[in-house]
Each structure stands twice: as structure tokens, then as C-alpha cells.
Amino acid sequence: MITLKEMITPIPYQIKEDTTLKEALNIMKEEKYGLLPVVNEARKLVGVFTRSRLFQMVKLEKSLTTPIKDFVKRDVNSLKEDTPFKELQEIVRNSSVGTGVVVDAENRVVGLFTKADMVMGLLNVTRTLNLKQSLQTAMDHAYDGILLADETQTIQMVSPSLLELFNMDYQDVLHKKTNQVFPHFQISKIYESEEADISDFHEINGIKYIIHRIPVKQEGRVVGAIVKIMYRQLNEVNELFKRLQKAENKASFYHTELKKSENAKFTWDHIISEHTVMEKIKKSAAKAAKGRSTILIRGESGTGKELFAHAAHNSSARKDGKFVVVNCAAIPEDLLESEFFGYEDGAFTGARSRGKIGKFDLANGGSLFLDEIGDMSLNLQAKLLRVLQEREFYRVGGTKRIQVDVRIIAATNRNLEEMVKEGTFREDLYYRLNVISLFIPPLRERMMDIQVLSEKIMSELNRVIGTSITGFEPRAKQILMSYHWPGNVRELRNVMERAMTFAEHGKIKVEDLPDYMLGSNHVLVDETAVTQEESMVESAERVAIETALTKTKGNKAKAAKMLGISRSSLYDKLRKYQLNEK
Numbered sequence: 001m002i003t004l005k006e007m008i009t010p011i012p013y014q015i016k017e018d019t020t021l022k023e024a025l026n027i028m029k030e031e032k033y034g035l036l037p038v039v040n041e042a043r044k045l046v047g048v049f050t051r052s053r054l055f056q057m058v059k060l061e062k063s064l065t066t067p068i069k070d071f072v073k074r075d076v077n078s079l080k081e082d083t084p085f086k087e088l089q090e091i092v093r094n095s096s097v098g099t100g101v102v103v104d105a106e107n108r109v110v111g112l113f114t115k116a117d118m119v120m121g122l123l124n125v126t127r128t129l130n131l132k133q134s135l136q137t138a139m140d141h142a143y144d145g146i147l148l149a150d151e152t153q154t155i156q157m158v159s160p161s162l163l164e165l166f167n168m169d170y171q172d173v174l175h176k177k178t179n180q181v182f183p184h185f186q187i188s189k190i191y192e193s194e195e196a197d198i199s200d201f202h203e204i205n206g207i208k209y210i211i212h213r214i215p216v217k218q219e220g221r222v223v224g225a226i227v228k229i230m231y232r233q234l235n236e237v238n239e240l241f242k243r244l245q246k247a248e249n250k251a252s253f254y255h256t257e258l259k260k261s262e263n264a265k266f267t268w269d270h271i272i273s274e275h276t277v278m279e280k281i282k283k284s285a286a287k288a289a290k291g292r293s294t295i296l297i298r299g300e301s302g303t304g305k306e307l308f309a310h311a312a313h314n315s316s317a318r319k320d321g322k323f324v325v326v327n328c329a330a331i332p333e334d335l336l337e338s339e340f341f342g343y344e345d346g347a348f349t350g351a352r353s354r355g356k357i358g359k360f361d362l363a364n365g366g367s368l369f370l371d372e373i374g375d376m377s378l379n380l381q382a383k384l385l386r387v388l389q390e391r392e393f394y395r396v397g398g399t400k401r402i403q404v405d406v407r408i409i410a411a412t413n414r415n416l417e418e419m420v421k422e423g424t425f426r427e428d429l430y431y432r433l434n435v436i437s438l439f440i441p442p443l444r445e446r447m448m449d450i451q452v453l454s455e456k457i458m459s460e461l462n463r464v465i466g467t468s469i470t471g472f473e474p475r476a477k478q479i480l481m482s483y484h485w486p487g488n489v490r491e492l493r494n495v496m497e498r499a500m501t502f503a504e505h506g507k508i509k510v511e512d513l514p515d516y517m518l519g520s521n522h523v524l525v526d527e528t529a530v531t532q533e534e535s536m537v538e539s540a541e542r543v544a545i546e547t548a549l550t551k552t553k554g555n556k557a558k559a560a561k562m563l564g565i566s567r568s569s570l571y572d573k574l575r576k577y578q579l580n581e582k
């Protein structure tokens, strides 16, 4: 709101009691002031010399050299410069005096205040207010991100879409220097060059954007800047472009798909995790990968077993050899043997009689990944065991021994020990495979990973499907963090893809999540407890801790384990989020 300070007429003259009639006359004639404030040596207000006092002196035929001292009006009501606008309105309304003297806290004169000043001030207020309001409305509805900075490069206005893109709140940016909050906008450039320009592509959360910097000039001088962040259209264009590309690349797609099955695509870096147990598994897997032993990867479906197998092959001495995948559950029983060992010419009648190379042959010098090994028939288990023991096999219908150098990496989500007990999995094969065994914990037991994985997946999908999703609304995040994820990371990916397709841009809301996730029994934390002030990371972290404590019935050691953090860091976080009493 406007203050008196902004409406006063500054007065360059300070007359004193010894100022002569002549001097006072000259000033009043020149400047047409109705009154002049009179000050003492300390420049403090002692009274005013008015036009009527001047006439009085002339009427009394005082000589021009007479000091004005005896004609100073001493009972003046001065106005303090910090008088609020509302109070000022009252004073002006009730006062018969047209001009007042404005003083500072020490009673020193700072200027005059006239009724005309007041009217002009009011007019300005209304004009600025209306303009500001119209601008704000335009900003609120802007499709692009927009930022207005003043002459000092201080942020005066921002559009909600800009805040959404950078996941910030008004208080994070308003009245702060642009260079502090958004250094990469490089706004100072245009204050110097005075020319509008457009940046190269930038990227945040997989969303591409361009910065359009426009200087605002007044009388040839830069008095501010408008920054326009274009991102939504970019992603839409991107999407169209991608569709075109997809069509063009179809043929080569099939080609690469074919090749893909024999090449390991992933490395340890593709396995995203911040959980201490996962880090340990990654380390020991990397170590095991260097040797020759069989590796058995255990864990629920969708926990990333195949990813580990790829990474293990890629960090082994065999990385230049093939990485051949066999899904033991997907191949019909009667074909499994020929898939593994191939067959000789003439082993079958008809079109296929020209022979076929088996997966063991293909993987020679490389790795053979036997996925879902728990789903293999006992008959084949026996044959596999023989190859593992003797490192040789016969093709179907063949009599020649084929020697191979293949490293086996097997995976299963089945309980092999139970199966051995039941007699559905060979004990000797079990021991052969179980030389180095890795167990990947389910996602619900490494809640910090839900956070990091969802962020990574969001970035990736923004890029791939052309959405511009910037995060989650607190309640949606809470559901994500407390859901039990039976399908693990695979399910998380599917949920994210679906939610991002629904939401398209902005934040993912509860209604973008599948209904089955919303069942109240999965949501373990009080929803009102997620406050707006917390950052996304903080609120996710707090929800994770609360959920872990609820799940472990308050057992801090177990909760820390579930979260993948040390006990002391759990205690730090409990203090930080004031969760101690829970």
C-alpha cells in the first residue's frame, strides 16, 4: 500500500526565524508556495510562515530586511512521513488546511503535503492496482512460464506454470534476485545487451524448455525484464515428432529387437537405488560377476532380477560375448530342449529339418540367463545339470558332443528350498546354481527407493511420452509411498506411465492413480499431516518414515532397516520431522 512518503512535494528551501521578509517574499513569489516551513539550527520544525503572515508584514509596512521571526505561526500540526494511507485519508478529510508539513521521526522537515498530492497519489494507486491486477490475471492463466523482474533484476511476478515446472512456491521466488533463484536464466545478459534473445534447450525432470528473455525499456533504458519459459508446446511438438520417427523406425526397430536378446543392455548404473542393502547387493554382485561361478538371483517378480543379470554380464570378462536370455516359463515344455541345445539336420521332418542352433551354442563365450528357472521341468533340470557339470551337451537328434564355455546366470521368484523339499526341484541342481546367491528385497521394504525410482521414471517418461509432469500432489505421493507394491518396480513403472498419461502436465493427482491403489488399508498415514511447506523430498521422506514405523509397530531398528538407512540417521530424521513422540 502507498505511504505518505511517496506522495509528498519535496521542498528545497529551509527558512529560519532570521530569514528576512525580502527572502521569504522572493521564495514565495518564485515557487508559489502557500506556506514555508520554518526550522531551527538543528533543522527541526519550529513553525510555518504563511502567505497571510507575509501580507500582514507588508500591511504593517515592515522593512524588507525585517526577520520573519515574530510572524511565524507556531501552532502547526505536522504529519509524520510514515503515516499509513488510511490515517492520512481521515486527516485530509477532516482538516480544513490545504497543505501540511511532513516531518521525519526527529521532527526534521522532509516536504509538504497538499490535497492535490493526495488526489494524485490515489489516482496512481488505482492505476497501478488495476494494472497489477490485469497483469496478475494474465500471468495466472499463462500457458507458458512467465517471470517479471524489475530494474534491479528482482522478481516481481511469476506465473503458476513456471512455479509448477520448477516445483517451487511463490515465497521461494518473489522479491528475490533472479540470478539467485534461476541463475541459468542468465537474465543479466539482456540488461547489458538490451536485446531480447532465446536460449538453447534446457531440461528439468525430462521436460525440455527454452528461455525467452525480453528486456523492458523505458526512455531508452532497461527498467525490467520478462522471461518466458516455453515448455508445454515443445513437449507437444516433441510428441508429434516422435510419432513420425516411430513410424519411420519401425523396420529398424524389429531388427534391433532381434539383436537385443543377445546383448546385455544394462549396467550397474541402470539399477537405481539409495537403499543400503541394495548398494551392498550391487557391490557383491559386481564382485561375483568378475568370477566364473554361476549366479542365482532371487526376488519377487519385478524387483529387477533381469536388470542385475544384464549388469553382471556387462561387468564380467565375458562382456564381449553374447548375453542370451531364456525364459524357462515361457517356452512350451516340448520345445525347451531344442531351444537349449538346438537340433541336428534332419532331427525333425518338414520345413525345420535344416537344423537349429540352441541357446547354449549361442551363448558360447558369453552368458546364458535362465529366467524363471524354478519353472523348468524335472526332465530338463537333469539335462541342464549335466551341461553344468560336464560343460558339454548333445544336440537333439545328434550324437556329437558339443563343448561350450557358458556362464549361467539364473533367476527365480519361486521358493527353491520349498520346491526341493516337495521334490519339484532337483537338490543337486539347486546346489549347482546356488553358488553365489543374491536376494533382491521387494520394493515395499526399501521405501526410499520408491522416491528415487519414481523421480527417475518420471524424467524418463517425460522424455519418452512427451508429457511435462513436474511431481506429485502430497496426497498422491503419500499413496505411492504407502502402497505395498506387489508387482515391485515393474508395477511402479506401469502406475507412473498410466498416471502421467492421464495427467499430461502439472502434478500427478490422486485421481490419476489406479483405483486399486486407493484402498484405505494401504494408506497408513494421516493425510492432513503432509504440509505444503515441506519440499517434495521432505514430505516423501517423512511419509516413508511414518509408514515404516507403522508397519514395524514402532520398532526403530526394523524401520531403519526397511528404509535402508542407519539407525542414527533414522533418529536424526525423527528429530527433524518431530516424529519422536509417535
Ligand SMILES: Nc1ncnc2c1ncn2[C@@H]1O[C@H](COP(=O)(O)OP(=O)(O)OP(=O)(O)O)[C@@H](O)[C@H]1O
Binding pocket: 270, 271, 272, 273, 299, 300, 301, 302, 303, 304, 305, 306, 307, 308, 371, 411, 412, 413, 453, 489, 490, 493
Ligand atoms: N533398481 C531399478 N532401477 C531401475 N529400474 C528398475 C529397477 N528394478 C527394476 N527396474 C525395472 O523394473 C522392470 C522389471 O524389472 P526386471 O524385469 O529386471 O524384474 P524381474 O525381477 O526380472 O521380474 P520377473 O521376475 O517378473 O522376471 C524393468 O522395466 C526394469 O528396468
